[in-house]
Structures are given as structure tokens and as C-alpha cells.
Amino acid sequence: MWRPGTVHPARGSAMPTLVSTSDQPAADQADYWRHLITSAFGPFHLQPAGRGPFAARLVARALGQIEASEVRAPAHAVRRSVRQIHHDSRECYKLGLVLRGSCVLRQNDRQVRVGPGDVVFYDLTRPVEIAFDAHHIFTVVIPHRAVPLSADRMAELGGTLLSDQAGTGRMVASLLAALAEDGGAADEPYAHHLGGAIVELVTGAATEWLGAEPTPSPEAAEMLRAIVDWIETRLHDPGLTPAAIAAAHHISVRQLYRVFQPKGTTVARYIRARRLDHCRRELRDPFLATQRIGAIACRWGLPDAAAFSRAFRAAYGVTPSAYRAAATGIDRVD
Structure with a gap:
């Protein structure tokens, strides 16, 4: 039946x-x-x-x-x-x-x-x-x-x-x-x-x-929260791209950009900022003071050491090693 x-x-x-x-x-x-x-x-x-x-x-x-x-x-x-x-x-x-x-x-x-x-x-x-x-x-x-x-x-x-x-x-x-x-x-x-x-x-x-401009509806706000949560659990994946996020949520990349507008940044910049923030937190963690900087960056989806160092310095004004040294007193663990 x-x-x-x-x-x-x-x-x-x-x-x-x-x-x-x-x-x-x-x-x-x-x-x-x-x-x-x-x-x-x-x-x-x-x-x-x-x-x-x-x-x-x-x-x-x-x-x-x-x-x-x-x-x-x-x-x-x-x-x-x-x-x-x-x-x-x-x-x-x-x-x-x-x-x-x-x-x-x-x-x-x-x-x-x-x-x-x-x-x-x-x-x-x-x-x-x-x-x-x-x-x-x-x-x-x-x-x-x-x-x-x-x-x-x-x-x-x-x-x-x-x-x-x-x-x-x-x-x-x-x-x-x-x-x-x-x-x-x-x-x-x-x-x-x-x-x-x-x-x-x-x-x-x-x-x-x-005659209305698109504004975040409650439904769009809920979708944004769901996408942000989804991104947060996949920051370790170097393949985390706007195209991959859009496909996983059955929307176009253009729709993803539109849903993300309330964040005031692009999807790629948001992902990079979240990865760098996690790296920064671990670099100042005394329990991780002996872990290699490259390993920390890789863990958060940033396997290119040179690109990570440039991005970190652009975001925080110092290199990762200098930041760790100031925060933990460890001069160098590369």
C-alpha cells in the first residue's frame, strides 16, 4: 500500500x-x-x-x-x-x-x-x-x-x-x-x-x-547559524571552501555569499580568521608550548607554513613564533 x-x-x-x-x-x-x-x-x-x-x-x-x-x-x-x-x-x-x-x-x-x-x-x-x-x-x-x-x-x-x-x-x-x-x-x-x-x-x-531590499529573515538567520556551526566543525579540513559549503547545504555559492552578508565579511575571510584565532589560542597555551607551530597550523587547516606565517602576521602584527615567545616564554618550537 x-x-x-x-x-x-x-x-x-x-x-x-x-x-x-x-x-x-x-x-x-x-x-x-x-x-x-x-x-x-x-x-x-x-x-x-x-x-x-x-x-x-x-x-x-x-x-x-x-x-x-x-x-x-x-x-x-x-x-x-x-x-x-x-x-x-x-x-x-x-x-x-x-x-x-x-x-x-x-x-x-x-x-x-x-x-x-x-x-x-x-x-x-x-x-x-x-x-x-x-x-x-x-x-x-x-x-x-x-x-x-x-x-x-x-x-x-x-x-x-x-x-x-x-x-x-x-x-x-x-x-x-x-x-x-x-x-x-x-x-x-x-x-x-x-x-x-x-x-x-x-x-x-x-x-x-x-520594492523591498533583501534583509535577513528569521529563516535566513537560522541558515546562517547552521552554516557557521558546520564550518566550525570542519576548520581542520584544507578543502573547506565556499563551493564545498554551498554544495553541502544545497544552495548556490551566490546564495551562500548573500546569507553570509550579516557577518560583514566574506566566507573565505571568515574561515581564515577562525582558523587563525584557534592557532593563536593554542600558541599561547602553556600545555601546548612544546608542540611544533607547523603542527598547530596543520591541525587547523593551514598546511602551508609560509602562507600561515604571513596570514598570522597580517592579522596580529607579529609572527607566530614571536607571539608564542611573548605569551609563553618559549623562544622557538618550529
Whole structure:
């Protein structure tokens, strides 16, 4: 028996996940589809337009931290209530590009008709109603934490057509159309870069629409804390680079730089400063006074002795050996 949760594609997988009602008895297909979309997008009420078979399919694919889906389904209506939202821990935005058919979406006291080529934006943490004709739609689900605008400001966009917006909004529509034409296909490690590009464009479109500058949202602040903690446990690794950090957190390098802006420094400089600080602490530790300076530097991801000495002197105004001598009275342990 199918269980909710199987719709979600595996992180890092190059293969899409296909689910369909075709192998279910006709009388059970609509209810089965309701379970499928609940797994993929959160709880919804679903009302088919008529009785009889409900032939529908969904192909889901992970693109880094976002999820793309291609949906084909007959006419029906869905509604997401305050009660359902309250019992769903997921906090996501959703974009839908209509490829065939149409729908009418209501959110934030707005009602908009979405036809072929249109991209509609809505917030899954706010009530929404959608009435679909028989349709073929390409959707993208983006976690709130991925967008560096406050969730309250982003919620103001619910029920708007991004494709009607000149500039970045139309670029979002063009990128989604290209992805839909390719079936959302992208091999790793390029998939997470595509996801990052979508987030960047959506952020740009939202900024243009709202007239808001990106500011650290609670979600972005939490991501920054998680990244900083992750970095701290890997300072010993000489391969700790912005690209490696971004890949580990399923974001683009550009997104990483943006998340890191509140630190007032670059990612690489932050890593170097943290490594040098750990080295400085150990150089003044009397219990480590006989340990070689090069070994201390290597332990903190700085294996090049000459580069370490230059960086230490630039940061603290003295060489590592001079610093240790002043702090411990040990003249030289190289």
C-alpha cells in the first residue's frame, strides 16, 4: 500500500520520482491523488469536477533545496485551510507555470486566472483555493528559509502572476518554461545550481514587486547559524571552501555569499580568521608550548607554513613564533 512521503525525490538523486493514479481502481483514484498531493505539497481538500476515473500523474525532481514537479490531472478544485496549515510544519512558497489548461487561484483576497505561459506565486502557509480545468502544470516549491526576504513581505505576493511583471518576473517564467521542456532534468552536481538560479530570480522578482531590499529573515538567520556551526566543525579540513559549503547545504555559492552578508565579511575571510584565532589560542597555551607551530597550523587547516606565517602576521602584527615567545616564554618550537 502506498504511504505519504514517497513522492519526495531523494536529495542528490539524478532520477525523478514518478507517481500516478493509473494503477488504482477508478473509484479510489481521486482519494489516492489527494494523498499524493498531500505528500508532495501539504494537506489539501480536493473535490473532483465529476464522478468516474481520475487519471493523474506527478513527476517530482529535486533541484538542490527546491523541488520541481510536473503535474497532469483532470478538472478538480483544491483548498488549503487554516486548520490544515496549522498541522503542517512545512513552510514553503509555490510557483506554478501552466503549460496546458487553466486554473483560477484565490489568495490574499486576490483572484487571478492563470492560463498557458502564466506563472502564479502563492504561499503554502496561507489559505488558498484553486479551481483547475484539465491541466498540465510545472510547479516549483521553495522553502521560506531559502529566500532572504521576510516571510510576511513575501506573503504579500500570494495570488500574483510573476509572468506579468516586466524584467525578472518574465525571466522566472522563461527559466521554468525551459526546465519544463527538458522535463526538469539536470545531472548532479548541476541540479542544485539550477535550484539556486530559480531562487535568485524569484528573490529578484519579489524585490522588484515589493520594492523591498533583501534583509535577513528569521529563516535566513537560522541558515546562517547552521552554516557557521558546520564550518566550525570542519576548520581542520584544507578543502573547506565556499563551493564545498554551498554544495553541502544545497544552495548556490551566490546564495551562500548573500546569507553570509550579516557577518560583514566574506566566507573565505571568515574561515581564515577562525582558523587563525584557534592557532593563536593554542600558541599561547602553556600545555601546548612544546608542540611544533607547523603542527598547530596543520591541525587547523593551514598546511602551508609560509602562507600561515604571513596570514598570522597580517592579522596580529607579529609572527607566530614571536607571539608564542611573548605569551609563553618559549623562544622557538618550529
